[in-house]
Amino acid sequence: MMELTHDHLPIHLTQLAQRYGHIYQLKCGNTCMVVLNSTEVIREALVKKWSDFAGRPLSFTGDVVSGGGRSISLGDYNDEWRAHRRLVHGALLRCCHDSLHGVIEKQGMHLCKVLKAYQGSAVDLSDDFTVAASNVITTLTFGKEYDKSSSELQELHNCLNEIVALWGSCWISALDSFPLLRKLPNPVFSHLMQEVTKRDNIIRKHLKDYKSQDNKPESTITGYFLQGLDTKNGVLLTDTHVHMATVDLLIGGTETTAALLNWTIAFLLHRPEVQNQVYEELCSVPEGHYPKYSERHKLPVLSALINEVLRLRPVAPLAVPHRAVRDSSIAGYYIPKNTVIIPNLFGAHHDPSVWTEPDSFKPERFLEGGGASPRALIPFGGGARLCLGESVAKMELFLFTAYLLRDFHFFPTDACLPDLRGVASVVLKVKAYKVIACPRPVHDN
Numbered sequence: 200m201m202e203l204t205h206d207h208l209p210i211h212l213t214q215l216a217q218r219y220g221h222i223y224q225l226k227c228g229n230t231c232m233v234v235l236n237s238t239e240v241i242r243e244a245l246v247k248k249w250s251d252f253a254g255r256p257l258s259f260t261g262d263v264v265s266g267g268g269r270s271i272s273l274g275d276y277n278d279e280w281r282a283h284r285r286l287v288h289g290a291l292l293r294c295c296h297d298s299l300h301g302v303i304e305k306q307g308m309h310l311c312k313v314l315k316a317y318q319g320s321a322v323d324l325s326d327d328f329t330v331a332a333s334n335v336i337t338t339l340t341f342g343k344e345y346d347k348s349s350s351e352l353q354e355l356h357n358c359l360n361e362i363v364a365l366w367g368s369c370w371i372s373a374l375d376s377f378p379l380l381r382k383l384p385n386p387v388f389s390h391l392m393q394e395v396t397k398r399d400n401i402i403r404k405h406l407k408d409y410k411s412q413d414n415k416p417e418s419t420i421t422g423y424f425l426q427g428l429d430t431k432n433g434v435l436l437t438d439t440h441v442h443m444a445t446v447d448l449l450i451g452g453t454e455t456t457a458a459l460l461n462w463t464i465a466f467l468l469h470r471p472e473v474q475n476q477v478y479e480e481l482c483s484v485p486e487g488h489y490p491k492y493s494e495r496h497k498l499p500v501l502s503a504l505i506n507e508v509l510r511l512r513p514v515a516p517l518a519v520p521h522r523a524v525r526d527s528s529i530a531g532y533y534i535p536k537n538t539v540i541i542p543n544l545f546g547a548h549h550d551p552s553v554w555t556e557p558d559s560f561k562p563e564r565f566l567e568g569g570g571a572s573p574r575a576l577i578p579f580g581g582g583a584r585l586c587l588g589e590s591v592a593k594m595e596l597f598l599f600t601a602y603l604l605r606d607f608h609f610f611p612t613d614a615c616l617p618d619l620r621g622v623a624s625v626v627l628k629v630k631a632y633k634v635i636a637c638p639r640p641v642h643d644n
């Protein structure tokens with residue numbers, strides 16, 4: 200148990216891998232956990248043997264936050280979950296095809312406008328990144344976007360952030376490992392329950408508002424969900440599934456992307472010459488317009504930058520725990536049914552047998568001749584539980600980063616450079632820092 204209360208768990212588990220190897224076991228109460236620390240063993244479990252390890256741990260607290268296990272992210276692997284994930288995946292694909300690029304472009308432009316209005320003062324951009332990422336998801340789901348000052352948006356994010364933070368706390372995870380503790384009063388658990396009720400009221404209101412509109416926004420995920428609700432292969436999908444999928448997309452799709460943008464600027468402040476290289480590359484895009492996602496092959500330095508930030512700071516550093524649904528093996532070790540599997544993506548991305556100088560920020564490693572292959576990256580997990588928003592996230596990271604670095608030159612404040620160690624919870628975030636965004640010369644669009 201002590202191993203799991205460490206303040207930066209991904210770093211700690213990675214250090215243990217240096218002592219015990221790419222795969223080792225930890226005991227927590229009655230639960231046996233196996234930690235995987237290299238891309239090779241993670242792929243063996245999640246991709247090659249996906250059907251053995253597609254489960255989620257059976258969890259009292261997970262059930263509380265996921266409407267009785269009816270969310271995509273925390274639901275266990277069964278027919279109902281498969282039908283649910285297929286419905287959400289289909290809706291997301293249709294939406295991405297119809298409108299994603301335009302939705303991100305609009306939020307990217309808006310983000311640049313917000314930054315211009317700061318007129319070169321020192322600011323913490325994390326809330327602006329959260330609003331941009333969140334607006335992509337709320338536009339896709341309900342056809343709705345918010346201003347940073349909107350009380351509705353703030354209420355939603357405060358509540359989702361509280362749930363993620365509380366759910367990651369040891370006061371809550373102890374309830375899974377030591378069932379007797381559930382009989383004792385636990386103020387942290389009561390707080391979690393209150394936030395879950397608040398979250399459900401907000402989402403219920405959004406879905407009700409959406410359904411009551413005469414002219415519903417076209418091609419939204421919610422619209423596609425509602426059309427797809429039916430009995431699928433003998434599984435009945437209901438409004439609860441729509442509700443929990445909305446929660447999944449909002450939680451999965453907001454803080455992750457926002458945290459990665461914040462990390463990108465933080466790393467660039469440490470290596471200003473990389474920022475200049477990306478800017479020069481962006482200026483070479485035909486006629487100086489904002490690049491399209493389809494033009495990413497023309498921007499290798501920008502792509503290398505994004506890969507390097509995803510490598511160094513995979514924002515879901517320990518993914519979400521998996522569970523062996525039957526007896527199996529990994530790297531030749533016997534793994535009994537119900538073993539909890541922790542894919543240490545952070546560890547895999549710092550593996551010295553794969554990456555030279557694994558702790559250094561060197562986007563050039565991903566350029567031709569740099570020696571690193573993006574195939575060794577695994578920031579979105581893999582297999583049956585692959586991040587549902589991977590394609591949304593990749594387009595967002597590319598377009599937002601391109602817009603920001605084309606329109607602004609970022610400078611550190613006099614105070615100091617950002618601390619790059621990070622604050623690890625479910626999402627790995629950079630410690631709050633301020634930055635100065637100076638507009639670049641105007642381009643003809």
Ligand code: HEM
Nearest residue numbers: 271272447451452455515518519579580584586587588592
């Ligand atoms: C799951 C990473 C953005 C929705 C995950 C997992 C990881 C991950 C590592 C766990 C995979 C596993 O269990 O093995 C990331 C990163 C992102 C990102 C690095 C951005 C940089 C998004 C976005 C969305 C999203 C934008 C929504 C549009 C989800 C959902 C799951 C998930 C619903 C649960 C999948 C399941 O259990 O089947 N993500 N994610 N994520 N992510 Fe993402």
